[in-house]
Amino acid sequence: MIINHPLLGPRDSAEFTYLGDARLIDRPDWQSQTAARDFYEYGYLRENPAGWHEELWFHEAGDRSWLVVTRNTVTHEISKVEMARDVARKRGRST
Amino acid sequence: MRYSGLRVIKEALTGHKGWQPAWRDPEPQAAYDIVIIGGGGHGLATAYYLAKEFGQKRIAVLEKGWIGGGNVGRNTTIIRSNYLLDGNEPFYEFSLKLWEGLEQDFNYNAMISQRGILNLIHSDAQRDAFTRRGNAMILNGADAEMLSTEQIKARYPFLNTDDARFPIKGGLAQHRGGTVRHDAVAWGYARGADSHGVDIIQNCEVTGFRIANGKCTGVETTRGFIGAGKVGCAVAGSSSRLMSHAGMRLPMESHVLQAFVSEGLKPVLPGVITFGAGHFYCSQSDKGGLVFGGDIDGYNSYAQRGNLPVVEDVCEGGMAIFPSFGRARLLRMWGGIMDMSMDGSPIIDRTETEGLYFNGGWCYGGFKATPASGYCFAHLLAKDAPHPTATAYRFDRFEKGRMIDEKGMGNQPNLH
Ligand SMILES: Cc1cc2nc3c(=O)[nH]c(=O)nc-3n(C[C@H](O)[C@H](O)[C@H](O)COP(=O)(O)OP(=O)(O)OC[C@H]3O[C@@H](n4cnc5c(N)ncnc54)[C@H](O)[C@@H]3O)c2cc1C
Numbered sequence: 001m002i003i004n005h006p007l008l009g010p011r012d013s014a015e016f017t018y019l020g021d022a023r024l025i026d027r028p029d030w031q032s033q034t035a036a037r038d039f040y041e042y043g044y045l046r047e048n049p050a051g052w053h054e055e056l057w058f059h060e061a062g063d064r065s066w067l068v069v070t071r072n073t074v075t076h077e078i079s080k081v082e083m084a085r086d087v088a089r090k091r092g093r094s095t
Numbered sequence: 096m097r098y099s100g101l102r103v104i105k106e107a108l109t110g111h112k113g114w115q116p117a118w119r120d121p122e123p124q125a126a127y128d129i130v131i132i133g134g135g136g137h138g139l140a141t142a143y144y145l146a147k148e149f150g151q152k153r154i155a156v157l158e159k160g161w162i163g164g165g166n167v168g169r170n171t172t173i174i175r176s177n178y179l180l181d182g183n184e185p186f187y188e189f190s191l192k193l194w195e196g197l198e199q200d201f202n203y204n205a206m207i208s209q210r211g212i213l214n215l216i217h218s219d220a221q222r223d224a225f226t227r228r229g230n231a232m233i234l235n236g237a238d239a240e241m242l243s244t245e246q247i248k249a250r251y252p253f254l255n256t257d258d259a260r261f262p263i264k265g266g267l268a269q270h271r272g273g274t275v276r277h278d279a280v281a282w283g284y285a286r287g288a289d290s291h292g293v294d295i296i297q298n299c300e301v302t303g304f305r306i307a308n309g310k311c312t313g314v315e316t317t318r319g320f321i322g323a324g325k326v327g328c329a330v331a332g333s334s335s336r337l338m339s340h341a342g343m344r345l346p347m348e349s350h351v352l353q354a355f356v357s358e359g360l361k362p363v364l365p366g367v368i369t370f371g372a373g374h375f376y377c378s379q380s381d382k383g384g385l386v387f388g389g390d391i392d393g394y395n396s397y398a399q400r401g402n403l404p405v406v407e408d409v410c411e412g413g414m415a416i417f418p419s420f421g422r423a424r425l426l427r428m429w430g431g432i433m434d435m436s437m438d439g440s441p442i443i444d445r446t447e448t449e450g451l452y453f454n455g456g457w458c459y460g461g462f463k464a465t466p467a468s469g470y471c472f473a474h475l476l477a478k479d480a481p482h483p484t485a486t487a488y489r490f491d492r493f494e495k496g497r498m499i500d501e502k503g504m505g506n507q508p509n510l511h
Contacts, residue, residue, distance in 0.1 A: 073395045
């Protein structure tokens, strides 16, 4: 698999480490009334779809940036690669 | 028809005209008492024990393709009960005991071969960890033996114990571990279940559940609606997809694991050997092929094929411990989709929907579990109570902090 890094261009996926579903960016509010339940769902439950999946990849053997890769889990086709930082900012998770 | 040596001779003398299909190919009925989804090892074993041990009637197994086409026919066939944790070890030892009597029990030759499994040790820390594991096994009634470097030299003279990079400092052996002909397990359970009246319905994909007032009353399938008193799901790598039809999200990711078989060789490898400094394990099939594997590919996948970096990694591990195998040619390789759970351990439990039961999260170790998984799931379905060896395999363990994490990796499915 080739991941088209937004800054570095096409890179071999073997340079990356995989973390999982990009919803891990959406860390729940620890002060919420439902925090215990929210963190359980955040930590343990996954959609795990057969098809398009937004996921976090870490360019460990490269520039050590985190990416959000939109990949099809049935065909391994990649339709979009973004810097995780930009995605987090868009969702109000980071400044 | 019972299979026996006498029968083989009789058929040989009469032109093999008396053999019958090993199971029927029935049309689905309108309703059953119990419907099992998934004609893999676990689903078929569940149906078999439900009918044979728990006296249940009107049972069907629904399989979307053909039975044995999933992981039960794709794995590397290793059976063992060398687990550490209390939630696991009694269950896997129960499974190994069932394997030991299985061929007589279901009257089918599954080529169960207790040729032993050896986990190699390459460092002092690893020896401590394996000693602890061996002791845990013995405490739970399993067999375990720590082998010294000398004993390993004597038993496996082809291993280089003095390698500069990966010296062999000993090994944890389970002599009752071994290998089984995997397809024969699916066929044996299918035939056994069928002979106890279970309908095995192939080419029948479940596409939804009919749920009313919190109760499951049947399943929608590609062959129409089938009513059910109880529904048991055992679809391994497809678990998340199937259970999403019941509005569930599972503590699971689906990942691909690859397996490899070399050309046939004369006997070179007695038993199963696992390399302790990288992820590589190997056995030799009765046909002579070296059967080996290693890590999962590491990212969510529903493609039943793997990628090349893992092929390289597995072969590097193999060359590190068995340099002589480098001259064997690789004949076949394939992948299977694994239901990797958040703590690396399975779930056999009820769901929040009445009448809907779940069995899954077997990761890459569910083949050895097949008999006990079937038995315990049948127990749960028939009695609505978990079998004593499977009480820890609950859905709520993640919320309650009672994870069964053999490798201590946390909620990272690709690391288990
Ligand atoms: C390469 C590889 C090596 C492995 N090595 C080992 C090993 O050495 N030792 C070990 O213990 N384990 C091993 N495993 C793991 C083991 O094979 C699995 O954990 C186990 O087989 C899973 O249970 P099963 O047999 O019921 O699964 P499967 O055989 O996959 O059965 C599930 C069935 O459900 C069907 N299904 C799915 N969705 C639907 C639907 N909607 N409707 C109807 N049917 C459906 C599928 O078609 C499939 O036949 C390995 C797995 C792989 C892939």
